[in-house]
Amino acid sequence: MLTILFDGVAYGMLMFVLAVGLSVTLGLMNFVNLAHGAFAMAGGYVTVVLMNRYGVPFLACLPLAFIAAALLGLVLERTLYRRLYERPHLDHVLFSIGIVFMAVAAVDWVMGSSQQNLRLPPWLSGRFDVFGVGVGRYRAFLIAVCGLLVITLELAVARTRFGSRLRAAVDDRRVARGLGIPVDTIFAATFAVGSGLAGLGGAMGAELLGLDPTFPLKFMIYFLIVVAVGGTSGLVGPFVAALLLGVADVAGKYYAPAFGAFAIYTVMIAILLLRPQGLFARPR
């Protein structure tokens, strides 16, 4: 029971790291980026290749995965995404689905369609007991790293100058621009960091979620759930939503495996019907 809760929290925190970038970019530019998972996949594959081919240690791979995905995000944002902000949502959807399809096929071509194995270092595998509760080492590691990230992000958004500009831009882009806040630059930086976080999440989640070329399609709905349920006006909403999703998903798969992901979809649709703005957002 507690083990399930623990696994669920680890899973949820991972989901938060994966999806937080999407929530910020959606709130900031109102851009529906279905290709967010492609950046996560990029991070995951960078890690797998570095570890399995070049023997880079796991811990060193994580920042590299972050940097690779962030760079990819930055380049794509500057060259392609930024042209589309003012377009209707249909264009966003078509464009990002196109990116997803291309990413899936390209990775399939380069790496093959089989699931990638990530050999975790020995100190991260196995379990230990805390007061009789079995705790996976890797999951404890995930919770620690993701928890640190959450605190760092929250401080960065709440305390720094960049954070206050970011919040201003999310609240009202036009007024923020009128006040001389460089919204475009902020958005590029946010997009890069968000993609980087997705890459980091993909790297850390490769072992837990499984990594194959269909990763962006498989988890697209999960990212969207986090964003839609959590709302786009802060970090707390997506965080709670991700934790709920993680615990519910792990518990659902454990207690009622026959229903599979069914429960998650039902809950999502119900929440969207009752609170279209998300659980925690104030309706505008």
Add this chain to the structure above:
Amino acid sequence: MADAVDAATTGSAAARVGATLAAAHRPRRAEIVFWLLVFVAPLALPRHALLGNEIAILALFALSLDLILGYAGIVSLGHAAFFGVGAYTAGLFAKHVTGDPLAGLAVAAGAATLVGFATSFLVLRGTDLTRLMVTLGVALMLGEIANRAAGITGGADGLQGVAIAPLFGRFAFDLTGHTAFAYSLSVLFVLFLAARRLVHSPFGISLRAIRDNPLRAAAIGIPVNRRLVAVYTIAATYAGAAGALLAQTTQFVSLDALAFERSADVLLLVVIGGTGYLYGGFIGALVFKLAQEGFAGLTPQYWHFWVGLVLVVLVLIGRDRLHGAAARLLARAARATTRSPATGGAETR
């Protein structure tokens, strides 16, 4: 006296509106030529009947999406849900009740209508994003059900043992696909005529008003929600019919019918052909299937890379600009061949 004047002006206004409406849904010359060509196709290209059948089914599916996307402005990422419901219903009906194709088609379309009506209330609220997610969620949920209920649907192996009786007791669905092609084309034509009638009716015009500005549409007294429910349900019927055609003519249903890729593909091909004038899906379906045939020989599993590339390029160039250029070309061609004002081009809006 004042009443009489009022009556006269409203009368003439009504007459003018009526005349405009009638002019809009009078068949144009280009359309007649188009359908003549379509019905000559099975005779002219007998060896490509199977491909033609697929194109006709895809065109019907695209027509269904165009009804809600082009006319009501609902962006759906889960339109395959209704396609799949239609396909599975038709398959199961043929397997367990009777193999009569027309009865199966009606039952399948009916089932999709019910599911469409039930889920239409989910797309009324919220923004584009909520709609996207809800439609996607419904499709995923149905996919999950079809996957889990393997005892009924065959799960990942697909539904096998679907046997379809000959059409009207005479024309068997054989391997050449001639019956299938003619059957699908006829269904497509009948449903197209109904859709054409629908979008040129006051109902269709009110839908366009809702698409362009829901708030204003509500202000002039259009019952926005009821209209959206109606068109969403109708679109579901069409998608269900398309799914039923696929199940009947291939005599097989797989989880593909509900897959996300199917929803994305149909969105793509409606956008390629242009939204909001009914023929967009036909053009899109033709281009899409021919391209798929062409590319499949080279790179079967990387087909979706090219789909993605087309999507990205299409959006970057700008859908409007592309269709504007196509419309101008058509108009110029029409002016060059006949002296009459452009017919094909004027419709490409």
